[in-house]
């Protein structure tokens with residue numbers, strides 16, 4: 001159980017406390033593993049899609065000959081530049097979410113530091129804002145007419 005002590009204890013304690021008060025499902029190691037799994041699968045799908053897009057654009061069979069090249073391919077700047085904007089943005093978001101899992105910050109709202117909530121994360125694992133902050137943001141966007 002060494003893993004438990006490698007997480008930031010203050011974050012974990014704070015998160016547990018607010019979760020317990022609200023009666024939510026706890027964001028523990030199992031939950032983090034669960035989201036990591038989802039995110040990695042989604043990342044793989046996106047890279048598959050992106051490969052097809054790039055292969056279609058260049059119209060060559062040999063663009064990505066070996067699936068084991070995937071690791072280098074993922075960090076290939078040219079590759080990232082050639083894929084569609086929507087996919088690129090999502091890949092970046094998923095990578096950031098994976099980094100947050102490693103840092104122990106996953107599931108914590110960027111704006112208010114509150115828990116995002118397991119249900120919201122299940123619907124949108126890459127989100128960095130809790131539902132309250134998201135609502136506030138959308139309301140002010142509407143007010144600005146964007």
Ligand SMILES: [Zn+2]
Pocket residue numbers: 109110111112113114129130131132133134
């Ligand atoms: Zn928030």
